[in-house]
Amino acid sequence: MSKNIYSSIVQFSKEIVDLDPIDLKNARNSRKWLVDKIEDFPLNDDKFPKIYNEENDVQMGSFRRHTKIRPIDDIDFIIVFSAEGTTYQRKSSSSESYELLVPDEAERLNLYTNQNLTLNSIKVVNLLKKSLSSVPHYEKAEIQRNQEAVTLNLKSYDWNFDIVPAFITSSESNGRSYYLIPDGEGNWKKTDPRIDSTRTTEINKKRDGKALKYIRLIKYWNRRATMPTISSYLLENLILNYFDKYEVSTNDQSTLRDLFDYLSTAIYNNCEDPKGIQGNLNNLDIEIKNKISTMASIAKTNADNAIDYTSSDDHRSAHSLWRKIFGEDFPIYG
DSSP states (O other), X not given: OBSOHHHHHHHHIIIIISOOHHHHHHHHHHHHHHHHHHHTHHHHOTTSOOBOGGGOOEEEHHHHHTOOXXXXXXXXXXXXXXXXXXXXXXXXXXXXXXXXXXXXTOHHHHTTBOTTSBBOHHHHHHHHHHHHTTSTTTTTSEEEEOSSOEEEEOXXXXXXXXXXXXXXXXXXXXXXXXXXXXXXXXXXXXXXXXHHHHHHHHHHHHTTTOHHHHHXXXXXXXXXXXXXXXXXXXXXXXXXXXXXXXXXXXXHHHHHHHHHHHHHHHTXXXXXXXXXXXXXXOOOOHXXXXXXHHHHHHHHHHHHHHHHHHHTTOHHHHHHHHHHHHOTTSOXXX
């Protein structure tokens, strides 16, 4: 409880939205412990492909970008395998899928190829799934394969691990290297979480370290069940586009108001993948865009009115309006 709306927003951000520091420490430690176990797989199993330790344990997703909100539900990371002379090629001129061509001397990788000696990504994911079931402490965990990762559902923690097998390419003609990860159909596709992480960090620094807080607050608003939700990745990029162009306003209320105003129109625009791989990220249908725009406009109006109440020293009414925006977990005036 607070009688000052600015203090309440800070309290709400720290105690309700941002990750709990103890959970964050435990999550990082448990991920590191699991990565160490996975790196031992090739040492204990001569059929498990060698790991490229120089580039292994590549963190990805909102946990890596410091934009995840409570509770910690999943932690994504990449396990990079040694290519051992494997090459890659686009499956067809119109396809974004790639084939990995395994040489004869890569004996371990050859155990998981198709008849044409291309590496089958489903077999690799299934191998990782099988090997994880032998890890002490996780042998009774629920382990399942999805399109591109192995999901390890933990009983001892609230979060899951999404573990993505990958290979890193040499630098291409554009000077960039990529990670090749499973595409869910047995082939491979490009990604590069380093681009996302670098962009997020640079824009946050550009705005004096304040952008991440607002990304998390808007993600909390988006998660409420009063409207269709935007994918976390799309929403983050929309907000990063805003902060790449606009300054942070003079206070939290004004910045949030401006973000709601921006989202009410930006949701109709294309949002290009900063990695230059996926193209337009905004594939929402028009009905969903309309609903999101409407809810953002309502939030903007409530924020405007809350700012007016604050100017009149009516912090009680301002609290009431922010509770309409963020829900009942927002502090009560008092």
